[in-house]
Amino acid sequence: MSGETAAYIGLGSNLGDREKNLSKAIELLAAERHINLFRTSSITETKPLSDKKQRDYLNRVAEIRTTLKADKLLKVLKKIEAAMGRKKKEEKWSSRTIDLDILLFGSKKVRKKDLCLPHPQMHLRSFVLKGLCELDGELVYPVLKESVSVLYSRLSGKDFYIDPDRPQLVSIAGVIGAGKTTLAEGLRDLLGFRLIKESYDSNPFLPKVYAGQKSFALDSQLYFLLSRCEQLRPDSFPPGGVAVSDYIMDKEMIYARLWLDSMQFELYRKINAAMCKTTAAPLITVYLKISPKKALERIKQRSRPYEQNIDLGFLEKLHIGYERLFETFSGCPVITLDAETVDFRQKPQVETIGEKINYYIGRD
CATH class of the missing domain: 3.30.70.560 (7,8-Dihydro-6-hydroxymethylpterin-pyrophosphokinase HPPK)
Incomplete structure (x- = not known):
């Protein structure tokens, strides 16, 4: 008719x-x-x-x-x-x-x-x-x-609703070199989000681990865990404000499986499970997908000294870990982006992503 x-x-x-x-x-x-x-x-x-x-x-x-x-x-x-x-x-x-x-x-x-x-x-x-x-x-x-x-x-079969009373956290996830920090900084500059950066520069054990000294691996993991638990304390999120982290808390277990031996992993798993309960969970996660080969190219280009020993095999294992994580992840909606086709240094592209994020958290 x-x-x-x-x-x-x-x-x-x-x-x-x-x-x-x-x-x-x-x-x-x-x-x-x-x-x-x-x-x-x-x-x-x-x-x-x-x-x-x-x-x-x-x-x-x-x-x-x-x-x-x-x-x-x-x-x-x-x-x-x-x-x-x-x-x-x-x-x-x-x-x-x-x-x-x-x-x-x-x-x-x-x-x-x-x-x-x-x-x-x-x-x-x-x-x-x-x-x-x-x-x-x-x-x-x-x-x-x-x-x-x-x-x-994006929902993994789950149902969600907008809750302004929850800590307003957006998490960016992806392997090393995917562009997590660049995107998080862009969202801070464009939308005024509070930036929560991974404390890799202050972790004294990380360069040793990347240099092959695995005896420091558990120390490095615990350092990151304590730092992130402090950064993501629910009471550190002021009402009405939105924060963006350049990591997702769930990544901890991906790295732990790669770095730790079986005894260390079992100990860390128990500590991690208890401490993660004290942190704010994201309202939405943006997962940046990138091929291990492309990620390695970017790592070499940015020339962080302690990252130069990272090889393709390690990045491939990380990639598999992230893929497995997001196959079953149901903690919040997940927007997956092809990090090889999006330039997070370009304002229009960050604006497009920001508009989606704002809509998912009820700030449209």
Whole structure:
């Protein structure tokens, strides 16, 4: 029909017969005069986002075509919710018979008190993105200008939400030579983030380790661990401020596996596990991927004396360690960048990355 808009509706229920509630809502949606139900995703079961003890949700996504304007469609959804017993004023994160949200309305962007398009946190919800990917993985999220399949790949199947009360930390990860510090400094200069730099220059054991004196490896690892735990103390993050670190705390175990013998590693693993619990976790991580060969070229170019003994074999092992880490990493969303095609010294490229980061942490 001429003048129709493709829209995507998120449905959720965790009270009563959840599957029946979803089916009923879809039935009521399809019965509306100005709405054509196009297709629906499969059902996904998800944990509640809040810490409250609640029943798990069933979620799915419906694709419709409608001649209604976005605000009129919202009124229809509210009408359906009310017809199914949902109260107008409910506590945030409360259980509900049915929850209906407009996720996407064409490529429209709206910022009003009662209507935000696209849905402002759908890029943080795996259960939403999974349903959208089933329907059309190439759908573009209008704000980030990226496909829903790309957004889904950043979440490792987890669901997140913006929490301004948490320490506002952005972490940059990648092998030596990937450009972590350059990007972190660019974000500091451009966006005013507080820079947290790895203390490699002050670690007295590191040059000895790179020179082949492995007897200092445990000392070096513990030095870095203590330094990072101090840098990432939650109480060191002032309210409203954002910090960017040129490392991710999880890298500790990658290096420990390479440097330490089995007895040292087991001791370090226990110390690391206890101390990491005291640190702030990142809200988002940017993983800079680079080939070991290219990383070695950059290391030789920057000529840090203690790095000149680093060989390709060591970088290949580091690369494997980082790849394994991010295959299963689920602590926060991860934006993966090809560090060989992006120049972090160029302001426009840092601006593009900064815009994405700000959106993920709720500073758009």
